[in-house]
Amino acid sequence: MPALTNSAELPEPGFIRLAALVNVVPISKASIWRLSKIGRFPAPVKLSANCTAWRNSDINNWIRERQ
Structure with missing residues (x-):
């Protein structure tokens, strides 16, 4: 699995949909x-x-x- 390069965290509490999730994790x-x-x-x-x-x-x- 590729290394994670996005060091910014998602705001909590909250939810993320799949279309946006693929921009956060490299899979x-x-x-x-x-x-x-x-x-x-x-x-x-x-x-x-x-x-x-x-x-x-x-x-x-x-x-x-x-990380």
């Missing part, structure tokens, strides 16, 4: 879903029937663990 949409499914990436949260997002705090923690 593809498909890899995000695959890693989430096997527990190597934070699990998404279902905000409504048509809206899935990730908690900013979970993403920030995941990035910190890899």
Whole structure:
């Protein structure tokens, strides 16, 4: 997996959608879903029937663990 170069943290509390998440972490949409499914990436949260997002705090923690 590529090194994380984005040192800016996401604002907490808050959520980030997949389209924006791929600009924060250097992995593809498909890899995000695959890693989430096997527990190597934070699990998404279902905000409504048509809206899935990730908690900013979970993403920030995941990035910190890899730096």
